[in-house]
Amino acid sequence: xxxxxxxxxxxxxxxxxxxxxxxxxxxxxxxxxxxxxxxxxxxxxxxxxxxxxxxxxxxxxxxxxxxxxxxxxxxxxxxxxxxxxxxxxxxxxxxxxxxxxxxxxxxxxxxxxxxxxxxxxxxxxxxxxxxxxxxxxxxxxxxxxxxxxxxxxxxxxxxxxxxxxxxxxxxxxxxxxxxxxxxxxxxxxxxxxxxxxxxxxxxxxxxxxxxxxxxxxxxxxxxxxxxxxxxxxxxxxxxxxxxxxxxxxxxxxxxxxxxxxxxxxxxxxxxxxxxxxxxxxxxxxxxxxxxxxxxxxxxxxxxxxxxxxxxxxxxxxxxxxxxxxxxxxxxxxxxxxxxxxxxxxxxxxxxxxxxxxxxxxxxxxxxxxxxxxxxxxxxxxxxxxxxxxxxxxxxxxxxxxxxxxxxxxxxxxxxxxxxxxxxxxxxxxxxxxxxxxxxx
Numbered sequence: 383x384x385x386x387x388x389x390x391x392x393x394x395x396x397x398x399x400x401x402x403x404x405x406x407x408x409x410x411x412x413x414x415x416x417x418x419x420x421x422x423x424x425x426x427x428x429x430x431x432x433x434x435x436x437x438x439x440x441x442x443x444x445x446x447x448x449x450x451x452x453x454x455x456x457x458x459x460x461x462x463x464x465x466x467x468x469x470x471x472x473x474x475x476x477x478x479x480x481x482x483x484x485x486x487x488x489x490x491x492x493x494x495x496x497x498x499x500x501x502x503x504x505x506x507x508x509x510x511x512x513x514x515x516x517x518x519x520x521x522x523x524x525x526x527x528x529x530x531x532x533x534x535x536x537x538x539x540x541x542x543x544x545x546x547x548x549x550x551x552x553x554x555x556x557x558x559x560x561x562x563x564x565x566x567x568x569x570x571x572x573x574x575x576x577x578x579x580x581x582x583x584x585x586x587x588x589x590x591x592x593x594x595x596x597x598x599x600x601x602x603x604x605x606x607x608x609x610x611x612x613x614x615x616x617x618x619x620x621x622x623x624x625x626x627x628x629x630x631x632x633x634x635x636x637x638x639x640x641x642x643x644x645x646x647x648x649x650x651x652x653x654x655x656x657x658x659x660x661x662x663x664x665x666x667x668x669x670x671x672x673x674x675x676x677x678x679x680x681x682x683x684x685x686x687x688x689x690x691x692x693x694x695x696x697x698x699x700x701x702x703x704x705x706x707x708x709x710x711x712x713x714x715x716x717x718x719x720x721x722x723x724x725x726x727x728x729x730x731x732x733x734x735x736x737x738x739x740x741x742x743x744x745x746x747x748x749x750x751x752x753x754x755x756x757x758x759x760x761x762x763x764x765x766x767x768x769x770x771x772x773x774x775x776x777x778x779x780x781x782x783x784x785x786x787x788x789x790x791x792x793x794x795x796x797x798x799x800x801x802x803x804x805x806x807x808x809x810x811x812x813x814x815x816x817x818x819x820x821x822x
Contacts, residue, residue: 416430423498423532424498424500449470450470450474458536464538464539468516500534501524501534502524503572505525507534508578509522509575511578512557516541516546518539518557519557520558520560520565534568535564555600559603559604562604574608574610576610577612580613582613738803738804741776742779743776745774745776746805746806748770748772748803749769749803750769754794777796784797784800
């Protein structure tokens, strides 16, 4: 009661209000965010666990996705959750055979989920992590008031296809990174904590002068946390074994009858054996088969030859290779000639580049495309500037290039290709002032 008085006093002081219909007083445990919190810790809602256990057996991929989405609610309560659902998640892959495996293991493990401890920020945490060939797992743990170790949260996941190719000395740091990222809200900024691993090399990985780029990124991530790595042999690291090293991580087939599968997509062998002789003894079926056999035999003469020649000697292979190579060369030559003809026809119809010739002393305009902005216009945006500037006086000719009388203030090279010039007509308004040529 004293705690309630203090709480109500603070609420009255800060003008905070509570809904009486949502308040629970004098209860040993209360529902909070889908779980039950009591003096012993946090445990899953029995109603949700019962719904999962009573969920009907999925018969196709859509129902399986619904079941896995519901079961994910209990992932932090169930040890080895990723390993238990791995056989089921394999059925979600494309072209996977619909064959049930260890679904019953997940349902059996849910009622046995332990009561998790409520995290106490005044006590130090420690993390255990481990990796196997197919999954990684970790657990956040803390010593309770009675002195024994309590689990705050379980987490595990399956390895991605690329991560399965990592060497062992990269999978173990991956498990540690996954643990720190998952429990970030508890560990970041907390007092120093310990990470237990069954891989001894993790203790000296940060001191190695030769590390991969992946490890360098991970070390940068690890630097955000205040922790030390301690080695614990695999036989003592039982939590890591339970999360990532149990044999049920491997995909294996189970007898469908032992888990109560009532519907299956594969017919039984006895049904197939009964259908085959019944179909063969049918007189109408035999007559139909004979008719189609005769029809296909008569049509086979008109079918194209789709056989693939198989050679066993080098000479025959060389002859066939030379003939095919010559055919490819002829095809490429014809394609090149056709492309050249198309380009010539396009150039003849649309015109070629500027072939004008200018006399010394004539006036020309220069295109502003690809010219420096400071030499073209004072406008803020280049799209508002003129397309041609000038006129300029032709000073010299150098083949297809002409030297123009460009003002030094424009800071441009005075020689331009004929394709960038056009004759200046007297009726055109010059773009840089009056109609007189610019002079240096």
